[in-house]
Amino acid sequence: MERIDAYPFYVEPFHVDFTGRIFLGVLGNHLLNAAGNHSQKRGWGIGALNETKHTWVLSRLSIEMMEMPRQYEHCEVRTWVESVMKLFTNRNFAILSAEGKPLGYARSVWAMIDMETRKPCDLLTLYDGDILRYIVPEEENVCPIEGHGRFRFREPKLIRTIDTYYSDVDINGHINSIKYIEHILDLFPRHRFEQGGIRRFEIAYKSESYLGDRLSFYEQVISDKETDIEVRKNEGDVVCQAKVCFK
């Protein structure tokens, strides 16, 4: 089987923002679907894993877009495994237009956990290390964007607190990874999206939150184009951290 998969998507009318470009959360959803399909087809997807009581957990996601797909565009996500360590694997993405022009790239980090113990598994030995066979050779690993940065929050400012509801929650009862992206972007006023939109978005998932948890959003302004956000639940644990860079 090929190492790189192509996952086509179409930019639906209700999936674009007021500028006519795809919502970053919807794009993120396409990336996660592409990743899911890629591992599914190779035998280490969620379905296969559940039988052995393992599941993938997304730890980091960084997306950088030169151009956001527009309403009615037919696009494609390509995804592949960049590298595998004992407890983590790096998966990269390219987002292409119908003509094959790169519109952006993304990087992600995943762990696999045992669903009962919630402990991470050794990826190098799981399924006899089958995943290692799919690491792409260096020349095919074309993902010319920066790696995941480190977050350092120093007295960030609380800017919003929200309750979580039915629509926020996925099949596991967790607030879903994409919903955090939506809630984070909802912190920014209209004019930030009118001036060219988002150039880069990074998110680090730290802990799970659940239906009914209160989420507090803390802001740390890095520059006029760049803001870091920390999300905490119920005035306590950090749930995720994100960096939003506008054009």
Place this chain on the structure above:
Amino acid sequence: MERIDAYPFYVEPFHVDFTGRIFLGVLGNHLLNAAGNHSQKRGWGIGALNETKHTWVLSRLSIEMMEMPRQYEHCEVRTWVESVMKLFTNRNFAILSAEGKPLGYARSVWAMIDMETRKPCDLLTLYDGDILRYIVPEEENVCPIEGHGRFRFREPKLIRTIDTYYSDVDINGHINSIKYIEHILDLFPRHRFEQGGIRRFEIAYKSESYLGDRLSFYEQVISDKETDIEVRKNEGDVVCQAKVCFK
């Protein structure tokens, strides 16, 4: 061209709720896409209409489900025109499983407006009444669910007020029709969805709201299975009214 269209959809992992069934908002989105495609292909879609400065406006939507599609299911929406009056058209839907089993049905009412004057157009004469050619004969109009009901609110109780943000808004700058469905279902506690989910959902769109509007949700309990919700903006105009019936 056929009168009835089939629009396939797949139930993605992030599109299901904590019970593993598709979110009603996501299903609604598929219905609207199916409707859009149906009119597009026949020459009276949004794209074609924009050239003549007309657009479709959804006025009513009622969905009734015997069974909500589950994660990873391949399903199909069928849609057709039931009838056309001067200012409104009735469009119906069937939602089918991969095996062709009916999972539910929906009814909708649409008007066409002139985008400059915001006034409704005469559907009987627009495009020389082309839409009339697509009204299905009675025997093909299989949609065995109740018509849209009438709402009567008598001192409903204010139960939540929310601000609207970036993710709520569509390409026209309006709060999108699907987001209202999500916000309305978010009013209900977890256990309401655990007991079999939603049987019927009706919504009547009354006026537009915009990014930054405050939406207030008023509740009128009809019975232990049935609740009416009225949404008002900025403590004033009614934006929409909905009926939620649980199993």
